Amino acid sequence: MKTVDQVLSLIDTLTLPEAKQVDEALHRYIHQVEQWQRPPANVLEQLSAPGGYYRLELVKCGKPTCHRCPNGPAHGPYWYRYTYDASRKRQRKTYIGKQRPSQEAPSNSGV
Numbered sequence: 001m002k003t004v005d006q007v008l009s010l011i012d013t014l015t016l017p018e019a020k021q022v023d024e025a026l027h028r029y030i031h032q033v034e035q036w037q038r039p040p041a042n043v044l045e046q047l048s049a050p051g052g053y054y055r056l057e058l059v060k061c062g063k064p065t066c067h068r069c070p071n072g073p074a075h076g077p078y079w080y081r082y083t084y085d086a087s088r089k090r091q092r093k094t095y096i097g098k099q100r101p102s103q104e105a106p107s108n109s110g111v
C-alpha cells in the first residue's frame with residue numbers, strides 16, 4: 001500500500017480537532033516544500049536531476065576587496081546539484097562546475 005493511500009484511509013478515523021491539527025501540519029509542510037523549490041534570484045536556470053535538480057547560479061564570493069560582486073554580475077555562473085537528504089532533513093548542494101550537466105529535458109525553464 002502506498003503511503004498516500006495509508007494516510008487517506010486514516011482520515012475518517014480522526015476527530016474534528018485532530019483533523020484540523022493534521023490540516024495545519026499539512027499546510028505548513030506544503031508551504032515549506034514550495035519555498036524550498038522556488039529558485040532564488042541568482043539562479044539562471046534549473047534542470048531536473050535524479051533525486052533533485054541542477055541549478056546554474058551566479059555566486060558572490062564575499063571578499064571585501066572584490067570589485068565584481070558589488071557591481072555585478074557576480075562570479076560564474078556555475079552549476080550545482082541539489083539533492084534532499086531525507087534522513088537528515090537537509091538539502092545537499094554539490095558543486096559541479098562551469099560545464100552543463102548532461103540530462104534530458106528542463107524541468108523548469110524561464111527562471
Ligand SMILES: [Zn+2]
Pocket residue numbers: 060061062063066067068069075
Ligand atoms: Zn566577488
